[in-house]
Amino acid sequence: MALATRTDRRPSMTRTLWDSSVGKKTIMAVSGLVMLGYLVVHMLGNLKIFFGSDEFNHYAHWLRTLGEPFLHYEWALWIVRVVLVAAVVLHAVSAYQLSRRDLRARPTAYVHRKARSSYATRTMRYGGVILALFIVWHILDLTTGTVHSGGFQAGHPYQNVLDTFSTWYGNVIYIVAVLALGLHVQHGFWS
CATH class of the missing domain: 1.10.287 (Helix Hairpins)
Structure with missing residues (x-):
């Protein structure tokens, strides 16, 4: 009886799932x-x-x-x-x-220059990067207090949130993150 070779085995369902688009x-x-x-x-x-x-x-x-x-x-x-x-x-x-x-799959650009996809679709990559950076900043600001603008007080989240939103840049960071999130979620539901 011959031993099964590597090519005779069927790939696992997890491997097949991960390998396919x-x-x-x-x-x-x-x-x-x-x-x-x-x-x-x-x-x-x-x-x-x-x-x-x-x-x-x-x-x-x-x-x-x-x-x-x-x-x-x-x-x-x-x-x-x-x-x-x-x-x-x-x-x-x-x-x-x-x-x-x-x-x-498509190494050359399309001939048509007019965008045929939504703005959310075209900005997915950038939105994902913005969201990843925001998550890191959010944790460093309100969980660890590392980048917190005021005097971070462990056990006083209410005051820490007020401190964050009392700065212009804290508000800008959250507004940009929420806009990126909105576009990201819109594309996700559309997909």
């Missing part, structure tokens, strides 16, 4: 929905800022104790962070690989 687009869609779901929950939680400092600070503390006593302090938050990092990496790698595949 449809698979990569599916991975992008699912990871995008994970990130969008998080964004909606994050936004709803952050709307508590309109109920005052006590309500907002209590919500921030609750996030860190979520799942206790089954989970230790901040474990649920770290689980969410790991899932989000995985979603971001899968999304970005798939986008990059699809973009390279697209360029290899």
